[in-house]
Amino acid sequence: MKKSKAGGSKHRKAAPNKSPDACLLVLDFDHTVVDKNTDTFVWKLGENGKIPDSISSAHGEKLWTHLMQDVFDYLHQQGCTPKQILDCLASMKLAPGMDTLLYNVPENYDIIIISDSNAVFIQHILETHGVFDRIAHIFTNPANFDEDGRLVVTPFTEQTACDICEKNLCKGDALKMHVDRMAGTGRKKYGRVVYVGDGLNDLCPCFKLGKNDAIFPRSGFRLEEEIKKIQRKKKEEIQAEVVAWQDASTILEYL
Template identity: 30%
Template sequence: MAGIVVVFDFDRTLIDGDSDSWVVAEMGLTQLFNELRSTFPWNKLMDRMMEELHLQGKSSVDIKECLKRIPMHLGVIAAIKSAHASGCDLRIISDANQFFIETILECHGLLGSFSQIVTNPSIVDGDGRLRIFPYHDVGSPSHGCNLCPSNLCKGVVIDQIRASVSANGRKIYIYLGDGRNDFCPTLRLVEGDHVMPRKDYALSKRIYSNRMLIKADIHEWSDGEELGKILLHLIHRISTEEINCSDLSQLNSSDHI
């Protein structure tokens, strides 16, 4: 029987808003952020914002407390727990960062539901400052993808996941996202896979502008409640189809005995 691998984007998918923007606004960094926005790539800009918080005497604990106030839809929380309990392999690929994502998931009791979180790494250094780094080493050759930012190609990561789990049999992928950088991994999906773009967001628009390039089945969602319902319905449908196929195969085998 095929396993189900569910891959989530994080910002505006698992949570309704954007974790970076939340911290910038809630911790009083909006003016500085806007002043520097055109001078830094986003990943480096967020590292600079963390430096500013450190200079202001704010600690990583203060940042955690801010992140814990980010709301997560109850339908999303329930769907993650149910999908994990049913045996799905849940993963995250996000252009946020490790500290933000893990803090939010832990706050909602979801961190243990995910087998892998691929995102921009972060550390709290010896001075107590939160540092954020790019996922792809800036000193290494470019990932060569013109659809993704230089710090993270989600398509490359999907290929790595597929290679790492393929030895355990056929897998069906469900990919959920909203943004422009979710289009690249969507192109890596094959017939029988599923993509769940957020309706009227960048990913959905790019999919329908390039419909002939998409091999996966498309299931749009608008909010956390709809995301949860559609995801669990898909998981149930895939599982039921696999059970029916398995039963039919066994029946056919017994006919030849």
């Protein structure tokens, strides 16, 4: 990883390391691990297969996590049970080739997830596919079912420093937090970071990667488009190797 701007070493390059012992695979979740968006996927549990416009129209005005709390409150009022929500999530398809990738990540890779979804959704889907235990850490909005069976979600944080990411989670900060924590405890210094994502908020951590790292934007999605724009203007801002993917199993050959 590159050092942060605050560290005053923006242009310092990561030391070349062809086969580092410890590596890190970072996965976004919506449209990356799963083929679609977990939050909007459960909207079909509402009356007539949708949620009221009075809730969805607040998009852009409210913090996304708060809008999702309104969705969960509505679903609870409609009599939707935790089991119905969990079964709905379990029916979601993974992105093409993602099962092959997750089952075959080399053992020298730690895997973390950084996502604007929530802890209940992510854990349940990973458990459904038998890969939850392989994930070292999940950075996302905390959530749980309360004693009445209502899903309660709270923002991971409320930040204003990064305007690329959502207010509830700066993905670049989360990545840096993990890498620094691992290095700080003396446990592990990653020789290579590999980032897989699709959205605009996945761009923020991409700026923190160095020449020995790699970015895998999902082909045809926003992250790929944004990286191309940057590469046309200020190529040096993205130092990591960039390889678009349609089938996540093709990422394996780069690990």
